[in-house]
Amino acid sequence: MIKNYIKIAWRNLRSQKLFSIIKIGGFAFGISICLLIVLFVKHELSYDKFYPDSDQIYRIVGVANRDNVILKGIAMPAPAGPTLKEEFPAIEAMGRMLSNPLFGAGSNQLSINENPENFSDNGFTYIDQSLLDIFALPVIYGSLAQALDKPNTMVITLSKAEKYFEGDPSGKIIYLNNNKDRPYTITAVIADIPSNSHLHGFNFFMTLSGIDFYPGEQQNWVASNYCTYLKLKKGTDIEPLAKQLTKSYILDHYIPAISQAGMQVNPVLSSAKLILQRLDKIHLYSSDIQDYKLETQKRGDIKTVWIFSAIAGFILIIAAINFINLSTANATRRAKEVGVRKTIGSSRKALMSQFISESLLYSLISVFLGIGISFALLSVFNNLADKTLSIPWNEWYFIPTAISVALILGLLSGIYPAVYLSSFNPISVLKGNISSRSGTSTFRNGLVVFQFVTSIVLIIGTLIINQQMNFILNKDIGFNKDQVLILHGTNTLGDQVRTFKSELANIHTVQHVAISDYLPVMMDGSKRNGNAFWQEGKRTEETGKGGQFWIVDKDYLQTFGLNLIAGRNFNSDIASDSAMVIVNEKMVKELGLKDPIGARITNGTTYTIIGVVEDFIFGSLREEGLQPLCLAIGGSNSLTSVKISSNNIDKTIMDITSIWNKFSPNQKIQYSFLDEGFAALYNDVRRTQNIFTSFAIIAIFIACLGLFGLAAYTTTQRTKEIGVRKVLGASIAAIVKLLSKDFVRLVFVAIVIASPIAWWAMNKWLEDFAYRIDIEWWPFALAGSAVVVVALLTVSWQAIRAALANPVDSLRDE
């Protein structure tokens, strides 16, 4: 019996090639997109689950509420971790990590004894030996037991060991930034950090042992720079412990330290508390942690996981609806078969199992074809999503899962067509009449509307994401990011960096040169910090205003095209300028300076303001508003920015390179462009944009396949009507209109339903951006008309065919 069913199914499939291709192809395509998203989501959800005792490891997060804005941060004072460990026996182990570039983490110039050349590399971080113990990373060479106990020791990952050394590098020396006074000894090599760890991206683990970044730093409760991990004893109750930690941290240590430093206690502290974030929550639940971006790793977002899962679900539903519509559309062809089988003695149950086994066959083919398509699309998708996913061919669950999915999908999408087709009355179908019952057509229309609602929401979303993206990339950021070349590692030149700078300035296509580690764009090597500012004399009365303090040189403003709106620029001829600062408008406003020029401000050291620059955007346009900024003259030499003229850039770069080679013959020049760094800041936005665009196109494509099927169905149903109308004199245009009208109505219903949903969803999405567009009417109109046009084209192909047919053919059957 089954053999007979499959035979019929197979012959049907072959005799109607176009129909079968649409049916299976659409389904397979939907399944493949779904599979890719499942792989993505699975990877996102797998973060940090593999560490031994990962359910006992927590990270301390500080939370406070300032004017109803929730502030979250992971940076803790240096002594916080060790002190809390002493005080609370529930803490089995504690380990700290410092990954702030301000202290030499992030990217560095690296050289070894075997090769004097400096290489720029990244993923440097400082950690405690105890953190190595907590994570128990797999070791390749050496031993981790006391690897970071001694000062100036370092543990590196295997890929870096292989990059710089041959074989076991234990005991070998690494110099950072040409600093021969502080050689780091490699004590062990660990396996590369897996891509599904939040530590992925770290490659060089420098010891915190013996470190004091400035005198008293390790005992300083007022400066917060350390990410602190705790390993708790099994069965520890988290909530009460967090409460106790909060109490001890704020009341016993932090507030006394603030008072001792002669500072005001920030009122925010009254709402502040510590929470414990479990290791496996770090990756997906940290997008609201403000200082986390200092670290190198890419963070995930549970919202993305939800959105992607929803999209996968919708695409799968669209594809299944398609399958249902195309199967029922085929009804006229199958009606006679149903009639004959029933006459011969088939029961309705037997017919239903026949149609369900047919859809099982289709869905099995579709699932395996879909897996093939995902395999083909995997590299494209990896590119889009910035992942390195692979299809788990060798996992034991893969094939059984695929087969079960095929069975479930086949069953779900086969039931309706089976019920519908097997319900035909043999007498009437053998006479050639298929009654169209209004109930079933409402059901099918509902399915079509659902498909188009989904497509329209995706299209509107895509349009608005594009608009926002262009808005960000073209927004007036207040500085000039074009034609600025950033030279990396100029700190390796030591004292010669000044001479180097003046030689660069002599190239006639070079306009300005500035030496500073603080770039307006937060890109590789660029630094940020956190400071508190007061008007002079207010330090004990008020809480400070948080802001940035950047070490620059006198050509900084010109090089980045910053606009001085009051006072003067730095002048190297005036010796006292080292005590002078230039601030941004935001600083003037925050500190309430009425007459800023000549005003004195302090962050511990007191400075006189000589100039005010117009606000420029140096944070991300998404996460935060503008911060107060203070620029001061000084030495921060690792980056040199060169503003060049737009003509003959290649020649300019060659000139710069030859000067570099003169100063640093052993080392290759390393440079990048400021505008590229700026664009890279929004890679994830662009990623969302590309993924959304792809999804929208796929969804509308699959939805159109379904519409095509439904149009084919209705057209065959109305063949007789069309014949009669033509005999009575209807024109082809009139018939096309007749057939298209109903579908266009469905699309309009879809537009009405989709618009508010899209408006709501996109409003939510835009809320994450500090600088955002207003939602306008035109994306809605555009999406609507696009869908109407596509739907019309799809339907009219069928309609024209029906209208052109000879009416005699359709009427002869009577």
Added chain:
Amino acid sequence: MIKITNLQKYYRTEEVETVALNNLTIHVKEGEFVAVMGPSGCGKSTLLNIVGLLDDLDEGSYLFNNIEVAKFNERKRSDLRKHNIGFVFQSFNLIDELTVFENVELPLVYTNVPAAERKRRVEEVLEKVQIMHRRNHFPQQLSGGQQQRVAVARAVVNTPKLILADEPTGNLDSNNGNEVMHLLTELNEAGTTIVMVTHSEHDARFADRVIRMLDGQVIMETTTF
């Protein structure tokens, strides 16, 4: 074999109720060959559908082999049908996706006959209707006469007691039509009861008895010999 008494059948649309068969009483004995004739719309096809258990009746009684089947549900009717009744249609109604062999085999599949037995019986009946050489062809590759011979083969493969034929020669030329009529006669002579609806006086002459209908009623019965 068939005892239909006081049969009433209505067709209802939303507003109109049409009487299709009115107080009809028909008896068919086992082994008989009965032709039903009458103008279009007289209800002869409706009668055939009811006899074949494809349609239900509104009033009256239908004894099939002395069993009352008028109130049978869909499953019971289909069960009775597949074991006892074979159909031949004017438009052949072969399944296009199945070969000649598979079309004829289908009724045996539904009655769970084992595969080897199926093959034997299908080949036997295909020999009988002289279409064995076309056993692996699809219906569209055959002439009308050949298709109807396949349809007859399908109707008899299960050795039903009753064959219902609805204008079996309506789509055939006279040569092919005659062949099919001879086939039916042979089957009748071998003991199968046949009820045939026809417009053709010529075909009706093959039957033992002719029932003439008008407006849902039997108006005349003649015996031909």
